[in-house]
Amino acid sequence: MAPSCRCPSLLALVVLALVGLPRDGWTQGVKPEDWERASLRLRYGVALRDGEQAAPSPGFSYSGMTPNDMAAGATVYGWEWLGVWAGFQREGFALLRKSAAVSEGSLWRVSGGGVARLRLGPMRAELSAGYGFAQLPLFSGAIPGAPAFQSGNRHAALVGGRLRFPLVFRVQGEVRAEYPWVLSAKDAGGAEAGSRGFEVGAALRVPLVRASRWSGALALDYQYIQDRLTASRARSEQTLQRIGAALEFSWFDAEASSAGAPVPSLPSWGELALRVVDAQTGEPLAVPQVTLVVAGEAREPQLADPEGQLLERELEPGEVVARVQAEGYQLAEGSVTVGAGERATLEIRAHRLAPQVGRLQISVTDKRDGTPVPNAVLSVGERELRPGATGQVRLVDVTPGPVSVRVAAPGFQSVEEAALIVAGEEAVLPVQLVPTRRVGYATIAGRVRSTGGRSLIARLVIPTTKVRSRTNAQGSFSLKVRPGTYRVIISAKGHLTQTKSVTVRDGEQAIFNVDLFPRSRAR
DSSP states (O other): OOOOOOHHHHHHHHHHHHHTOOGGGGGGSOOGGGOOSEEEEEEEEEEEEEEEEEOSSOOEEEEEEEEEEEEEEEEEESSSSEEEEEEEEEEEEEEEETTEEEEEEEEEEEEEEEEEEEEETTEEEEEEEEEEEEEEEEEETTOTTOOEEEEEEEEEEEEEEEEEEEOSTTOEEEEEEEEEEEEEEEOTTSOBOEEEEEEEEEEEEEEEEEETTEEEEEEEEEEEEEEEEEOSSOEEEEEEEEEEEEEEEEEOSSOBOTTSOBOOSSOSOEEEEEEEEETTTOOBOSSOEEEEEETTEEOOOEEOOTTSEEEEEEEOSEEEEEEEEOTTBOOEEEEEEEOTTOEEEEEEEEOBOOOOOEEEEEEEEETTTOOBOTTOEEEETTEEEOOGGGTEEEEEEEOSEEEEEEEEOTTBOOEEEEEEEOTTOEEEEEEEEOBOOOOSOEEEEEEEEETTSOBOOOEEEETTTTEEEEOOTTSEEEEEEOSEEEEEEEEOTTBOOEEEEEEEOTTOEEEEEEEEOBHHHHO
């Protein structure tokens, strides 16, 4: 059976629709400013198929309706008129005989390429070119009653076009066509084959919703395909009509107005790209606070990003003043003129605040006669200073608040004083050192115990001084020695002897406790 072609009837319907179109209907269609940046169409429907396969013997024909016919297509425009597209279609294939399934499977079509669009008055035309892969049905064996479903494939360079035109009540019409220039074709066994075909289609697109920068529409879609695959052992050809409903989502550059009308493609607003940096280093300031003054009115303050950058959209054309505040920096300000439909750039350089510090003068003297102490060492915060022969030190960059000052000098007792620093003022701190009292001896004291915690009566010997002593019943001891470093030997019955090294200064008391290990435990 030769495949039937319903393509002429489809074209006739399209022509009649165009001829009968009301003149005022053209003004209700797609406007140039409605052009989308990207779109996605998802379709689901049924497929009606007529086909025939001729083989050496005996050949057969087939027809029927198959559900689960799915398709998807996406288009993205990098420029107003030039973009890329991609699509795929899946058709479930079922071969029936007297309501009984004889064979079934699925076929795929995948394609993609570049697309260009242009305006033709109120209409929009799209011209596309790219690559397409299609699976075509074959049946092995050609045995009546038991055909086995298989598929060949075709690689082709695709050229095509689509025309969109307005109808009434914002409904759009669409007609399209595609022709494959076959690059290669193979049958189910991988042998070389020949192929040809074409595709035409039409759709009605009904807008459903428009919110912000996207819109949704319902498309009632019709597609007519004719394919032929000629192999060495069989020739298969079919006509395929696809009918379905689709959802189409579109994304626009401009937002829709509150009344639902699109924003004009020539915007009446401008943009400002602001950057805040340190005036000395040029490094960006993290999260400064920015206040924009537009048309003489200050807007709510906002924070820039960690790189010190802020992009403000929809600014009224004219002069824009930016005021910047950042911790540790002076208030900075800059201005720039923003043009309609343009992006202005502005860099603001912020200067650090002058440090708020105070001054401190320290004098170190001997309390006995008021003479300077030249060899003193002063510790002020993390700084270590020496006053020199005058006994005085002057600091000019001290952070306001309480400051601790420690003073030490040989032959004098160390002292620690505090000074209160006020920004912009000088504080004076006199420090008087008291000589160290010399007593001529030091004390070594402590307690001797067993490692189990029991007090021991132990013997203590300092060989260099010939000092020998014993602890009391509580294990305590106290030795009077001259200042210096000593080796003390501690021993007790049944315990291991220990040696301690201790340094004492004039008038000091060194205290240490000793735990002796029993001899049996040591083994």
